[in-house]
Amino acid sequence: MSPIVSIENLSKVYASGLHALQDVNLTISKGEIFALLGPNGAGKSTLINTVCGIVTPSSGRIRVAGHDHLTDYRAARRMIGLVPQELTTDAFEKVWDTVSFSRGLFGLRKDPGHIERILKDLSLYEKRDNRIMQLSGGMKRRVLIAKALAHEPQVLFLDEPTAGVDVELRQDMWRLVRRLRDQGVTVILTTHYIEEAEEMADRVGVIRKGRIILVEDKVELMRKLGKKQLTLHLNEPITALPDSLADFGLQLASGGRTLIYTYDTKRERTGITGLLTDLAAAGIGFTDLDTSQSSLEEIFVDLVRERA
Ligand SMILES: Nc1ncnc2c1ncn2[C@@H]1O[C@H](COP(=O)(O)OP(=O)(O)OP(=O)(O)O)[C@@H](O)[C@H]1O
Numbered sequence: 642m643s644p645i646v647s648i649e650n651l652s653k654v655y656a657s658g659l660h661a662l663q664d665v666n667l668t669i670s671k672g673e674i675f676a677l678l679g680p681n682g683a684g685k686s687t688l689i690n691t692v693c694g695i696v697t698p699s700s701g702r703i704r705v706a707g708h709d710h711l712t713d714y715r716a717a718r719r720m721i722g723l724v725p726q727e728l729t730t731d732a733f734e735k736v737w738d739t740v741s742f743s744r745g746l747f748g749l750r751k752d753p754g755h756i757e758r759i760l761k762d763l764s765l766y767e768k769r770d771n772r773i774m775q776l777s778g779g780m781k782r783r784v785l786i787a788k789a790l791a792h793e794p795q796v797l798f799l800d801e802p803t804a805g806v807d808v809e810l811r812q813d814m815w816r817l818v819r820r821l822r823d824q825g826v827t828v829i830l831t832t833h834y835i836e837e838a839e840e841m842a843d844r845v846g847v848i849r850k851g852r853i854i855l856v857e858d859k860v861e862l863m864r865k866l867g868k869k870q871l872t873l874h875l876n877e878p879i880t881a882l883p884d885s886l887a888d889f890g891l892q893l894a895s896g897g898r899t900l901i902y903t904y905d906t907k908r909e910r911t912g913i914t915g916l917l918t919d920l921a922a923a924g925i926g927f928t929d930l931d932t933s934q935s936s937l938e939e940i941f942v943d944l945v946r947e948r949a
Pocket residue numbers: 655656657659661679680681682683684685686687688
């Protein structure tokens with residue numbers, strides 16, 4: 642797919658001397674949902690804000706739909722909708738007015754039909770004449786999204802879109818993001834909720850200390866780095882593993898009542914058949930078994946820890 646955002650050799654050193662971004666290279670394809678994950682202070686907001694022209698990079702190049710973000714700033718910025726973490730202005734404005742104003746900022750002609758569609762999509766239409774200060778926290782979040790969509794951007798950045806929102810609103814947002822993607826909008830989100838990335842993203846990027854340490858298709862990432870565990874609940878507790886099972890790297894747990902076998906999902910053979918045969922030969926029986934696969938969260942924690 643054709644790239645919509647391309648970031649080359651991007652670095653940012655704040656006046657304090659802090660290297661917030663270090664030689665970041667990243668290409669985002671048109672129409673994908675990309676989740677940027679990283680611990681606190683990793684540089685996620687700095688990266689988003691640099692692409693959106695709020696932070697000036699120290700070096701590097703960014704293009705949005707082919708427009709250079711410095712020499713062709715207005716055209717590049719026009720492509721982007723940014724949903725920041727919180728709304729800091731506009732408390733006295735009415736919902737309809739603030740969303741319409743956001744469209745006007747980009748020099749676009751008024752389009753009440755478009756504003757109405759956005760407000761209806763976000764279940765805000767009934768509140769169109771309310772002042773922002775009269776809305777609940779969740780409604781204010783929706784207003785932020787409506788403002789970002791008012792000028793029909795091709796790329797939508799969502800900075801921690803669901804931090805602190807309830808389950809219903811989170812699911813509404815996920816639905817909205819998918820709908821936007823179906824309309825051809827590219828969505829780039831940062832999140833601390835790994836389940837959000839697991840649920841939503843086509844690709845995942847992990848940033849740590851200003852460096853992108855991994856970019857991978859989500860399904861591929863889970864296949865490559867994911868581990869599966871087989872847990873066997875034994876008939877009788879055992880105190881030690883027989884030597885014949887030493888090669889399987891088994892873990893004895895629950896006071897000798899369960900055996901845990903961790904296997905690699907990438908390998909062609911899991912080794913389970915051999916394990917079951919050797920268990921039977923050793924006279925170890927089991928009453929039940931279950932399997933589990935590591936989540937993106939476990940993969941992420943391992944990754945960030947590994948590179949520390
Ligand atoms: N204006 C600034 N001046 C100096 N340092 C800054 C500035 N803004 C951010 N930083 C520093 O840059 C680093 C990256 O911050 P950034 O906000 O980009 O991280 P983040 O990944 O978005 O973090 P979080 O998950 O906590 O929102 C941090 O060490 C932060 O303290």
